[in-house]
Amino acid sequence: xxxxxxxxxxxxxxxxxxxxxxxxxxxxxxxxxxxxxxxxxxxxxxxxxxxxxxxxxxxxxxxxxxxxxxxxxxxxxxxxxxxxxxxxxxxxxxxxxxxxxxxxxxxxxxxxxxxxxxxxxxxxxxxxxxxxxxxxxxxxxxxxxxxxxxxxxxxxxxxxxxxxxxxxxxxxxxxxxxxxxxxxxxxxxxxxxxxxxxxxxxxxxxxxxxxxxxxxxxxxxxxxxxxxxxxxxxxxxxxxxxxxxxxxxxxxxxxxxxxxxxxxxxxxxxxxxxxxxxxxxxxxxxxxxxxxxxxxx
Numbered sequence: 516x517x518x519x520x521x522x523x524x525x526x527x528x529x530x531x532x533x534x535x536x537x538x539x540x541x542x543x544x545x546x547x548x549x550x551x552x553x554x555x556x557x558x559x560x561x562x563x564x565x566x567x568x569x570x571x572x573x574x575x576x577x578x579x580x581x582x583x584x585x586x587x588x589x590x591x592x593x594x595x596x597x598x599x600x601x602x603x604x605x606x607x608x609x610x611x612x613x614x615x616x617x618x619x620x621x622x623x624x625x626x627x628x629x630x631x632x633x634x635x636x637x638x639x640x641x642x643x644x645x646x647x648x649x650x651x652x653x654x655x656x657x658x659x660x661x662x663x664x665x666x667x668x669x670x671x672x673x674x675x676x677x678x679x680x681x682x683x684x685x686x687x688x689x690x691x692x693x694x695x696x697x698x699x700x701x702x703x704x705x706x707x708x709x710x711x712x713x714x715x716x717x718x719x720x721x722x723x724x725x726x727x728x729x730x731x732x733x734x735x736x737x738x739x740x741x742x743x744x745x746x747x748x749x750x751x752x753x754x755x756x757x758x759x760x761x762x763x764x765x766x767x768x769x770x771x772x773x774x775x776x777x778x779x780x781x782x783x784x785x786x787x788x789x790x791x792x793x794x795x796x797x798x799x800x801x802x803x804x805x806x807x808x809x810x811x812x
Contacts, residue, residue: 690721
């Protein structure tokens with residue numbers, strides 16, 4: 516199982532404590548030292564929308580480039596893509612929210628409009644040789660409209676597939692999914708994607724279901740999951756959307772299952788403790804509290 520580390524972006528975007536550029540770079544370095552090979556480093560959105568990530572270019576410029584490590588940036592429009600490409604990202608992540616109300620609050624547009632913009636971004640990113648992902652936010656539920664039906668998700672998926680990204684991810688943005696939801700909707704994703712399009716899942720642990728959902732995703736054939744060191748994170752545009760699933764918790768889970776991740780759990784636990792100190796708060800990571808278990812590796 517591969518882990519895409521999102522703590523430098525999704526982990527920090529909703530925090531009151533504003534980390535310095537140097538601290539963000541250190542967080543990326545710690546993720547790399549723990550064996551992570553894909554990292555969502557920052558977000559190229561307007562600084563007024565997400566002030567915590569207003570130093571995107573400075574962060575990218577300061578990160579030492581390591582062979583085999585791919586650095587990603589979140590982009591929401593073509594201006595963001597221009598900034599991301601100029602900063603030297605290896606991949607971009609474009610978000611399309613499955614419900615119109617949430618999409619309006621998140622991106623000031625409807626879902627259909629977001630799909631159209633995503634298509635333009637993907638085409639242009641491809642011209643620059645940048646790996647492209649479209650993440651469908653609120654794939655399992657919306658904080659404003661409630662249930663997101665399978666039919667609605669299928670409708671959005673069909674539009675996104677037409678953009679031909681390298682990868683499509685489903686996001687449980689507010690942490691409402693349970694394993695049966697994961698299996699059902701990943702099946703829908705699997706049936707929708709064209710050959711050669713990778714699949715991924717973005718999990719939040721708002722209701723303590725993320726670890727169970729990760730197992731369901733693995734059994735459904737997904738081999739890349741998003742996670743955040745310490746379980747840091749949340750969405751500033753979704754009420755009560757708490758942290759991502761902790762990277763170290765997933766690493767412990769999969770290693771105990773005999774599934775290789777390529778990560779070092781002790782480095783991850785150390786990084787979680789360091790991030791707690793930087794943010795001045797206790798993060799939800801279970802491994803940061805309980806530690807690992809003899810024979811876990």
